[in-house]
Amino acid sequence: MPNIFDYMKWRDIEITKVEFNEIDNLILARLAYLPFDGVIIKDEEITIKEAYERTKTLGTTGRTLQVEDIDLFPTLANSIRFGKLKITEFINKIDTLQEKQFSAITIILPDDTIYVSYRGTDYSIVGWKEDFNMSFKEQVPSQANAVEYLEKIAKKYKCKIRVGGHSKGGNLAVYASAFCKPEIQKRIINVYNNDGPGFSQKIVNSEGYKKILKKVHTYIPQTSIIGRLLNHQEKTTILKSTQMRNFTA
Numbered sequence: 610m611p612n613i614f615d616y617m618k619w620r621d622i623e624i625t626k627v628e629f630n631e632i633d634n635l636i637l638a639r640l641a642y643l644p645f646d647g648v649i650i651k652d653e654e655i656t657i658k659e660a661y662e663r664t665k666t667l668g669t670t671g672r673t674l675q676v677e678d679i680d681l682f683p684t685l686a687n688s689i690r691f692g693k694l695k696i697t698e699f700i701n702k703i704d705t706l707q708e709k710q711f712s713a714i715t716i717i718l719p720d721d722t723i724y725v726s727y728r729g730t731d732y733s734i735v736g737w738k739e740d741f742n743m744s745f746k747e748q749v750p751s752q753a754n755a756v757e758y759l760e761k762i763a764k765k766y767k768c769k770i771r772v773g774g775h776s777k778g779g780n781l782a783v784y785a786s787a788f789c790k791p792e793i794q795k796r797i798i799n800v801y802n803n804d805g806p807g808f809s810q811k812i813v814n815s816e817g818y819k820k821i822l823k824k825v826h827t828y829i830p831q832t833s834i835i836g837r838l839l840n841h842q843e844k845t846t847i848l849k850s851t852q853m854r855n856f857t858a
Contacts, residue, residue: 613639614684621689625719629771631826634724634801636691638775641714641728643682644669645699652765654695654717661686694718698762701728702754705735709750713758713781715766722769722798725762727755727785729776729805743780747809751777755785763793770797779805783825787817794821802827807841 616632624633640657648663649655655663661682664670670682685691694716701712712728743749763770770793774782779802786800794817802825812818827845 614680617684617688617690623689623719624694629718629720629722631801631828633690634771634773634799634826635775635803635828636685637716637724637726638773638778638801638803639678639681640685640696640716641712641726641774641778642675642678642731645696645714646701649696649699649714652698654697656693656695658686658692660696698758698765700758703733703735704750707750708735709754710735711751711754711781713755715762717766718771722771723762723766724771724773725759725782725785727772727774727778727781729774729778743777743806747811751781752784755781756788759785759789760793763789763796768796771799771801772797773799773801773803774805775803776805779803779827780808781805783818783821784808784812786821786824787812787815789817797821797824800825804829813841 613632613636617636620627620632643660644664645660646669647667648660648669661670664682670679697715697717699712699714703710710731710733712731714726714728716724716726718724759770759772772782772786773779782800783802783805786794786797789797800821805827807813808818825844827841829845
């Protein structure tokens with residue numbers, strides 16, 4: 610079955626020539642998992658290719674969560690479609706006292722939009738503990754951070770916004786879009802939840818969630834466990850897949 614590497618090889622053409630789509634979303638959601646610690650300095654903007662070259666110099670290209678990411682990073686860096694995209698505002702916070710694992714990055718797209726990408730769970734114990742907390746708490750620290758991050762980015766960049774993430778990152782994307790300031794929510798054009806869990810009934814009944822609902826696109830593999838947890842009110846696309854996944858949120 611074809612995968613994102615086949616897609617990048619087939620559609621290696623600039624986004625300005627072939628518009629952004631749901632597979633581009635999936636790739637940029639995965640970008641949030643790559644090792645940018647110490648690579649992006651403060652709020653600078655650098656291309657994905659420049660970031661890859663820096664990681665080679667720092668010797669961090671192999672520090673990834675999934676084995677496929679070792680090949681994904683150079684493929685992105687050397688592609689026409691993604692290599693020149695600028696990335697900025699990388700953040701990666703782990704706090705054992707707050708039981709928080711939060712990471713995000715912003716991608717500047719050539720169609721005068723930005724894509725805010727939230728990372729899902731890493732391999733840390735605190736990351737897993739926060740996932741368990743999501744099953745019974747109305748809000749976990751990463752969700753609060755996701756709102757703060759989106760509002761900070763929206764203040765800096767005045768363009769239209771796409772928001773997305775994979776697994777827990779998908780949940781954060783929806784949560785941040787639902788509970789950000791109304792004027793920011795109006796600028797959001799799409800929210801992509803790639804196999805992320807849902808929410809408590811209180812959250813799905815909230816006004817912010819209801820207002821963003823029509824912009825949310827959820828994609829769940831047919832064998833998904835994480836993406837089927839808790840409550841979903843948005844339209845969901847079930848994807849046929851032969852790929853087995855590690856059960857990380």
